[in-house]
Structure formats: C-alpha cells, structure tokens
Amino acid sequence: MGEVLTGRVPRTIPDATIARLPLYLRALTALSDAGLATVSSGELADASGVSPAQLRKDLSHLGSYGVRGVGYDVATLTDKIGAQIGSTEWWSVVIVGMGNLGSALARYSGYATRGFHVAALVDASPALIGQQVTLDGPDPQTLTIRGDDELADIVAGIHPVIGVITTPAEPAQGVCDRLVEAGVRSILSFAPTVLSVPDGVALRAVDLGQELQILAYHQQHPRTDPLDLRPGADGDGSDVHGPMTSPPAREGVPS
Ligand SMILES: NC(=O)c1ccc[n+]([C@@H]2O[C@H](COP(=O)([O-])OP(=O)(O)OC[C@H]3O[C@@H](n4cnc5c(N)ncnc54)[C@H](O)[C@@H]3O)[C@@H](O)[C@H]2O)c1
Numbered sequence: 001m002g003e004v005l006t007g008r009v010p011r012t013i014p015d016a017t018i019a020r021l022p023l024y025l026r027a028l029t030a031l032s033d034a035g036l037a038t039v040s041s042g043e044l045a046d047a048s049g050v051s052p053a054q055l056r057k058d059l060s061h062l063g064s065y066g067v068r069g070v071g072y073d074v075a076t077l078t079d080k081i082g083a084q085i086g087s088t089e090w091w092s093v094v095i096v097g098m099g100n101l102g103s104a105l106a107r108y109s110g111y112a113t114r115g116f117h118v119a120a121l122v123d124a125s126p127a128l129i130g131q132q133v134t135l136d137g138p139d140p141q142t143l144t145i146r147g148d149d150e151l152a153d154i155v156a157g158i159h160p161v162i163g164v165i166t167t168p169a170e171p172a173q174g175v176c177d178r179l180v181e182a183g184v185r186s187i188l189s190f191a192p193t194v195l196s197v198p199d200g201v202a203l204r205a206v207d208l209g210q211e212l213q214i215l216a217y218h219q220q221h222p223r224t225d226p227l228d229l230r231p232g233a234d235g236d237g238s239d240v241h242g243p244m245t246s247p248p249a250r251e252g253v254p255s
Pocket of ligand 1: 192
C-alpha cells in the first residue's frame with residue numbers, strides 16, 4: 001500500500017512540527033515492533049499523545065496524507081520521518097563534561113534505537129582524563145575520557161556529529177565556541193546559562209531547574225482550561241527553551 005504523496009515536500013517545516021516528529025517516530029517504532037503494518041491517524045495520534053488534527057497537519061508538512069479508510073503505512077512513514085530528523089543516518093554524539101550528568105548520559109543505552117551512538121567523552125579535569133567508561137547496551141563498549149584540548153582532533157574524524165555540553169554554566173560558552181570552531185553544527189546544552197552560536201549552528205538547551213520552575217508556577221496558578229506543556233504544544237513555553245536554530249552571530253565569532 002502506498003501513501004498519497006503530493007510530490008512537493010516543503011523545504012521548511014515549522015519548528016513546532018519538528019519537535020513533535022520524534023514523538024511520532026517513537027510511536028511508529030512501537031507499532032512496528034508490535035507487528036502493525038498500517039495505522040490510522042487516530043491510532044497514531046493517540047499513541048503519540050497529540051490530537052488527530054494536529055497529527056494530520058504535521059504529517060502534511062512532510063507530504064504524507066495517508067490513505068482514506070486505511071491510514072498510514074508504518075514502514076513508509078517511519079522512513080519519511082526518519083529522513084527528516086536524521087535518524088536514518090548514524091549520528092555520533094560527543095559529550096563534553098564527564099561529571100554526574102555527563103557520565104549518566106554516556107551510560108544511557110537508549111540512543112541506538114534512535115540512530116545515535118556515543119563516540120567520544122571529553123573533560124578538562126586531569127583526574128578524569130584517561131579514565132575508562134563502559135557504555136551500556138547490547139554490545140558494551142569502553143571509551144577513554146579525553147582532554148578538552150583534543151576536541152578539534154576528536155571531532156575532525158566524526159561526521160555527522162552532535163556535541164552535548166554537560167559542564168557547569170561558567171565554562172559552557174567556551175566549550176560551545178570550541179565545538180563550533182571544531183566544525184560541530186548541532187549542540188545540545190544542559191548547562192543552565194544562555195549560550196550563543198553563529199548562524200548555521202543549531203542549539204538546543206535543556207535547563208532542568210527552569211523546567212521545574214515552570215511546573216511550579218503552573219501548580220501555583222492553576223487554569224481551568226486545558227494547558228499542554230509538551231514540547232511543540234501551543235502552551236509549551238518553547239520560547240523559553242531557546243530557538244531551534246541559532247540566534248544572530250555574535251561579534252567576532254566566524255559564521
Ligand atoms: N546532575 C544533574 O542531575 C543535572 C541535571 C540537570 C542539569 N545539570 C547541569 O549539567 C551540568 C553538569 O552537572 P553535573 O552535576 O554533571 O556537574 P559535575 O560538576 O559533576 O560535572 C561537570 C564536569 O564538567 C567538567 N568541566 C568543567 N569545565 C570543563 C571544560 N572547560 N571542558 C570540559 N569539561 C569541563 C568538570 O571537570 C566536571 O567533570 C551543570 O551545568 C548542571 O547545572 C545537571
């Protein structure tokens with residue numbers, strides 16, 4: 001069964017839609033694992049936690065309209081979403097800052113099913129450099145923590161790559177700048193500070209403290225109307241996460 005395609009996929013997909021594509025991909029993977037070949041928009045919307053109208057609108061940005069009365073072909077839609085969000089490629093992740101959070105992220109075994117693997121671990125502390133870390137997973141791998149002065153060499157041999165910053169806030173901008181200088185174009189930061197990157201670099205920031213404060217605010221100021229705070233939802237406060245792509249280039253930073 002094939003999907004009805006427009007043949008013209010827009011070049012740009014709204015950021016809010018991009019933020020929901022991983023939800024659809026996760027749901028589709030579960031449906032495929034359960035042996036389902038097709039899924040209706042209602043079922044897929046339920047499994048993804050969005051409304052059917054929202055799902056149909058999001059998938060229309062990909063040129064996927066499904067087939068009336070049949071729904072979506074699970075494998076085709078999985079490939080199409082995977083191609084959009086890069087999970088059909090094998091992405092390498094370099095973690096900078098191997099303290100509590102960096103170590104926990106490094107050992108997380110769930111990346112592989114999403115097309116990511118941890119390729120290198122970096123820290124500035126002489127006490128950590130040279131230490132070995134065994135990553136979890138069906139095929140356990142051991143990586144040696146390398147010094148941050150090696151960052152350019154490490155990144156030079158890896159493509160495509162995502163840099164993950166798990167240092168304290170103070171050194172995070174310097175780490176970010178060095179990742180960018182080394183050629184990294186996608187950065188995920190857990191440091192609770194505002195980072196700036198030049199044009200062409202995508203930055204996502206996760207601030208756990210900020211997320212808790214937002215929830216605490218909403219608990220203290222309850223609303224009677226439904227409020228959806230999930231990523232990409234209308235009320236998600238995504239404006240406080242920082243932009244999906246970079247803000248304007250900083251002075252003195254090459255773009
Ligand atoms: N631990 C958590 O549960 C948690 C949760 C959410 C966010 N965070 C944030 O994540 C970051 C890390 O937290 P943590 O608890 O793992 O801290 P941590 O102090 O345990 O680890 C930070 C690591 O960064 C390294 N580092 C410092 N400067 C560096 C540099 N220039 N280059 C490379 N490495 C450098 C340090 O040597 C250290 O190993 C912080 O910004 C924190 O606010 C932590």
